[in-house]
Amino acid sequence: MAEDLFVEIGERLRKRRREMGLTQRQAAKLLGISATYYGEIERGIRKITVDRVLTIYQGMGLDPTYLLTGEELSEEVLEDIFREIPRAKEPIVEQIMHFMALLYR
Numbered sequence: 001m002a003e004d005l006f007v008e009i010g011e012r013l014r015k016r017r018r019e020m021g022l023t024q025r026q027a028a029k030l031l032g033i034s035a036t037y038y039g040e041i042e043r044g045i046r047k048i049t050v051d052r053v054l055t056i057y058q059g060m061g062l063d064p065t066y067l068l069t070g071e072e073l074s075e076e077v078l079e080d081i082f083r084e085i086p087r088a089k090e091p092i093v094e095q096i097m098h099f100m101a102l103l104y105r
Contacts, residue, residue, distance in 0.1 A: 007044030009067060014042045016062045030059045 017027045028038035032055070040046040048056075053064050066072050085093050 003044065006047060008070060009048065010042040010044040012067055012070060013056065013060075013062065016060050017042075020060065027060070031055050032059075 017024070020027075022030070024039050024042065025035045028035040031038065031052075033052075037046060041048055041052075053067060056062050056067060057064050063072070082093070
């Protein structure tokens with residue numbers, strides 16, 4: 001269910017906040033949102049937008065894939081993915097990666 005997903009996202013966000021030694025109020029300030037809104041995200045009450053996922057990544061260093069799915073992509077997994085790309089498609093993948101990097105700035 002979607003509600004379960006939002007609760008899981010909130011749990012991963014809470015875990016990262018605690019790892020950083022932040023209160024909810026401090027994390028909210030870091031992300032530029034109200035403490036109430038932040039707390040609702042952690043409790044799974046509020047949905048988060050793509051923009052908010054990127055803000056969390058930038059402010060808290062929480063990988064978007066992990067935040068949304070709970071899966072951590074290791075360098076080995078990424079290397080395997082890139083190893084599978086046909087040579088003719090490498091320029092396209094490089095462009096995609098370039099544009100993705102711009103989104104995270």
